[in-house]
Amino acid sequence: MRTFSKLFIVWLMLLVIFFSACEEDDELPSITSEGKNTFGCLVNGELWLPAGRFGNSGTFAEYMAFNDTSGVSIYADNYDEVSSMLISIFDIPTLKEGKIYDLTNTSFFVQYTEATENQGCFYRNVTSGQLKLSKYDINQKILAGTFEFKAYSDACNDTVTITEGRFDIGEIMQ
Template structure:
């Protein structure tokens, strides 16, 4: 029995990811669909990471889609990148929705509503807190781009045959209280899905 308990502890500890992504260097800017993503958040490195605790986690730490959605209304091109760091309980989403124009290799401005909506957000989940009724919950904060915040998404490579999207980004985002987070040095090189 002791051997089984020891084995269980060893297996459990090996599943925990000690690398939270803050001390690792940002990935090189590549254009091959290597499924890389990185940026800085207020000067601290952010990389997608799995925690290792949830073996049946249905949400991968890095996903991307680029698809034309043909529904009743409104139709349009939809592009998104989702990067999750489970160790730090932080995530970044970049998306362009409701666009009548396909993506091209160019610079897009956050907050510009021309030919669709380009926005981004940064979410962080805090510690467990107890409310006045004795219920436990995790406090989360969402920081989002607005028409007043600055930022750019630069699509450097779009290969629709190989489903590769590569580029750079930076943006400021704000929470409901007006606190600003600066996302800088962003780069990605992803293989995207072309279905919804």
């Protein structure tokens, strides 16, 4: 009977280890500014995290410069849910840490995309929103901040509410 008890305990421990290793992320990443390659937000109150493929995180940023203006585009994709987010902001002469950018500015591009069974919903008519840069270091290639916005989709005749958004990207492509 002792052998059976020992085997049962070992089997139970293995089950606990197996199931705890299979847990998915179920919370927003912490707000950081260290280049940890994190991104997350709530979409209509539901957790939304990027899910990349083939070893990538599903999140990256791209630096852009035009004459006296510089900017970044932040991309996040969730291949499992067939949804994505894109935020592009610009400033003269450069983006500024600590600045709050009004995402209703028509010079910026903001879009949340969601595929449904019948069509794609492109939420890009921003009715309110902001993005605050907490870190912008082009030399260290770190871009971090928080954001929120509401946007309308003409095709789907619907509004999406994005809250508690945060990003900490450690590789800005140029």
